[in-house]
């Protein structure tokens with residue numbers, strides 16, 4: 001039976017992270033939004049604290065089943081940790097040393113040796129290229145085996161934390177003519193000759209987070225740094241399995257990314273309720289909608305949207321904790337949470353009018369920050385496409 005309750009220990013971790021978000025992240029939100037590309041050194045203290053005190057945002061997945069065998073483990077903890085920290089600031093959360101999307105990929109599919117070797121690294125994820133975004137099966141970066149090394153050539157763009165990280169997980173093809181089956185991911189240490197950060201982007205939101213373009217020119221990395229198998233499957237089943245292995249990391253990373261929208265939208269809702277509370281509008285969930293003002297009715301609607309999205313995120317995480325295939329639910333929660341985050345944060349700006357739009361408050365920043373959550377880690381449209389394929393039982397070639 002599904003159980004989305006946080007254990008007492010996980011609830012305590014959530015409460016602690018909310019305190020960290022409030023007192024160690026929020027005070028710097030505006031500073032690093034204005035000073036794009038400057039390094040948020042204050043986060044080093046936060047990272048140390050998280051490392052020492054339970055390491056909550058790094059999920060371990062170790063959970064004890066209850067009497068009915070239901071587990072609430074690392075994935076559920078992870079989404080609640082992301083929610084708590086993004087209530088503070090999603091851009092700063094994305095800049096937290098040691099917690100990149102590449103780390104999630106290494107932890108999900110790495111061998112015990114790779115996990116051990118890179119456990120202390122800060123790993124970013126490099127999929128997107130100048131000619132390839134949503135169609136990730138179409139990447140052109142190549143990896144060629146030369147003795148005991150892979151030689152990587154290509155260009156990656158929009159790499160979150162690409163400037164500040166020390167490790168990259170790079171998607172590359174062993175042979176483009178063999179399609180998806182030949183796409184593998186490789187661990188590249190920054191500083192390896194041939195790997196160079198060429199540009200940092202200027203952005204609409206999450207300006208505290210660095211977003212880099214990185215080029216690979218005859219970049220030689222150890223043969224052991226390939227994640228997964230070297231083999232390129234030739235039969236249909238093997239090909240499906242091979243790319244499925246690379247895509248599998250998304251089942252683990254999409255719910256936490258969706259949880260970023262839950263945290264950001266919660267921040268906007270809390271701030272809006274505080275602002276309109278000063279005008280004498282208090283929310284009472286006992287009132288019938290017909291007896292509510294238009295403002296109250298709008299806030300109830302947003303709260304319902306928020307709750308719906310949060311439940312989907314928790315369900316996808318709970319399924320991962322209990323070993324259930326969750327690809328469809330991971331995409332469903334990412335689509336819903338991304339859409340909800342955009343709607344709620346922008347509506348909060350509207351409801352608070354000049355205060356919402358002014359830089360005196362953070363509401364306008366929440367609205368700018370939330371847009372990216374609906375884009376990266378797969379856009380809303382792509383998530384809906386994946387859900388449709390699953391529901392209709394169609395493959396990616398049958399439904400594009």
Ligand SMILES: Cc1cc2nc3c(=O)[nH]c(=O)nc-3n(C[C@H](O)[C@H](O)[C@H](O)COP(=O)(O)OP(=O)(O)OC[C@H]3O[C@@H](n4cnc5c(N)ncnc54)[C@H](O)[C@@H]3O)c2cc1C
Pocket residue numbers: 101124125126127128132133134135157158159160161203211372375376377378379380381382385400
């Ligand atoms: C700030 C930022 C950080 C990022 N971080 C990373 C990162 O760390 N690592 C990384 O690899 N990438 C990262 N990205 C890239 C991001 O994942 C891509 O931007 C995203 O996948 C969309 O790709 P695209 O921009 O090429 O748009 P396109 O794929 O060209 O899509 C354009 C539009 O068409 C829609 N569309 C495309 N195909 C279909 C279809 N089949 N059906 C319906 N609609 C469709 C899309 O939803 C979108 O609205 C980041 C991007 C940004 C802006």
